[in-house]
Amino acid sequence: MADRKFGKDIVKHFQSGVSYIIPLVTAAGLLTSLAVIFGGQEVWDQTDTFWGVVRLIGQSGLQFIVPMISAYIAYSVADRPGLAPGFITGIVANEMGTGFLGGMITGxxxxxxxxLLKKVKVPMNLASLKSIIFIPFVATAVVGILMWYVVGPPITALTNLLTSWLNGMQGTNAxxxxxxxxxxxxxxMGGPINKIAYAFGTAAFTSGSYVASTAMLIGIGLPNFGMWLATVLNKKLYTEAERDNGKSALIMGIIGITEGTIPFAVADPTRVIPSIVVGTAVGAGLNGFFGGTHQTMMSTFMAIPFVDNMITYVISILIGGLVTALMVNFLKSRKKEKIEA
Structure with a gap:
C-alpha cells in the first residue's frame, strides 16, 4: 500500500513539474517555429536578421526545459528549499545530455x-540560515556530484554502445x-538516445545513405503529430492545458521540434513514451518498406515536397500518428476505468 502511495506521489510531482513547463514549451517553441516559417532554415545560423533573433530567443527558452522540469519537480516535493538546487542540478543534467529524463531524476x-535535510537539527541561532544556506548548498553539491560521477559514466557508456550497434546494422533491412x-x-525526445540516432542519420546523409537519414528525420515530428491527434480523438482524456499543448506540439512538430511532446511524456511516461515509440517506429518502418527517401535535412512534414515517393510517405506519417494516438488513448482509458472502478 505504501509503495502505491509513493508511486502516486511521484506521478503527482511529475505532473506538477509539467504544469510549470507548458508555458515555457509553448512560448519558446512557437517563437522558434514562427522564425523558421518566416525566416527559412537559414535562421538556425543567423542572429543578424529579425527572424534569426526570434529563433535565438525561442531556442534559448527551449534549453531551459530540463532545468525547469528538475526545479519544479523538486519544488513540488520539498517546496521552496528544493527550487534552487533542482534548477542547478537540472542544468548539470542538461549539460551531460541526459535529456528530460535526467531532469526528472535530479528533481x-x-x-x-x-x-531529509529539513529533519537535520541545528542550533537555534543557526536555524534561520538552514533553509537559505545549509540546505541549498548541501543538496546542490551532493546531487550534482552524484549526477556527474554516478549517472554520467553509464550514460556515456550506453551512448557509445548504441552508436556501435547502429553502425553494425547499417547494411541490414531498410x-x-x-x-x-x-x-x-x-x-x-532530445535526450541522449535521440541524439545518437540524430548523429547517425546525419552521418548517413553526408555519406549519401538517404534511407537512414530519412528515417531519422521522419521521427522528429511524428510524436508531436500523434499526441495532437490523440487529444483530438478523445478530448475527455486530457485537461484543457494538455489539449492546448497538443496544438502547440503539432505546430512545433511541423517545423521539426520534438520537445512539444515532453509535457505529455513527463505527466504520464508509462503510457505516452511506449505509444510514441511504437507509433514512430511504425511510421518510419512503413516508409522504409515503401522506399521513400529525400535528399534534404528537413524533418517530417517540411520534407514532404522533396520526397521521391510522396504519397506513401504521407500515408506512413498518417498511420504512424494514428497508431500513437490510438495506443495512448487506449492505455489512458484503461487507467481511467481502473480509477473509476
Missing part, C-alpha cells in the same frame, strides 16, 4: 534529499533500420 533526488531509428528519435 526527485533533490526533492527527497531536501526533505525496414528494421528505419523503425529502429524512428523509435530512438521518439524514446527520449
Amino acid at each position: 526527485l533526488a533533490v526533492g527527497y534529499f531536501v526533505q 525496414v528494421i533500420l528505419s523503425a529502429l531509428l524512428g523509435a530512438m528519435m521518439a524514446v527520449d
Whole structure:
C-alpha cells in the first residue's frame, strides 16, 4: 500500500513539474517555429536578421526545459528549499545530455534529499540560515556530484554502445533500420538516445545513405503529430492545458521540434513514451518498406515536397500518428476505468 502511495506521489510531482513547463514549451517553441516559417532554415545560423533573433530567443527558452522540469519537480516535493538546487542540478543534467529524463531524476533526488535535510537539527541561532544556506548548498553539491560521477559514466557508456550497434546494422533491412531509428528519435525526445540516432542519420546523409537519414528525420515530428491527434480523438482524456499543448506540439512538430511532446511524456511516461515509440517506429518502418527517401535535412512534414515517393510517405506519417494516438488513448482509458472502478 505504501509503495502505491509513493508511486502516486511521484506521478503527482511529475505532473506538477509539467504544469510549470507548458508555458515555457509553448512560448519558446512557437517563437522558434514562427522564425523558421518566416525566416527559412537559414535562421538556425543567423542572429543578424529579425527572424534569426526570434529563433535565438525561442531556442534559448527551449534549453531551459530540463532545468525547469528538475526545479519544479523538486519544488513540488520539498517546496521552496528544493527550487534552487533542482534548477542547478537540472542544468548539470542538461549539460551531460541526459535529456528530460535526467531532469526528472535530479528533481526527485533533490526533492527527497531536501526533505531529509529539513529533519537535520541545528542550533537555534543557526536555524534561520538552514533553509537559505545549509540546505541549498548541501543538496546542490551532493546531487550534482552524484549526477556527474554516478549517472554520467553509464550514460556515456550506453551512448557509445548504441552508436556501435547502429553502425553494425547499417547494411541490414531498410525496414528494421528505419523503425529502429524512428523509435530512438521518439524514446527520449532530445535526450541522449535521440541524439545518437540524430548523429547517425546525419552521418548517413553526408555519406549519401538517404534511407537512414530519412528515417531519422521522419521521427522528429511524428510524436508531436500523434499526441495532437490523440487529444483530438478523445478530448475527455486530457485537461484543457494538455489539449492546448497538443496544438502547440503539432505546430512545433511541423517545423521539426520534438520537445512539444515532453509535457505529455513527463505527466504520464508509462503510457505516452511506449505509444510514441511504437507509433514512430511504425511510421518510419512503413516508409522504409515503401522506399521513400529525400535528399534534404528537413524533418517530417517540411520534407514532404522533396520526397521521391510522396504519397506513401504521407500515408506512413498518417498511420504512424494514428497508431500513437490510438495506443495512448487506449492505455489512458484503461487507467481511467481502473480509477473509476
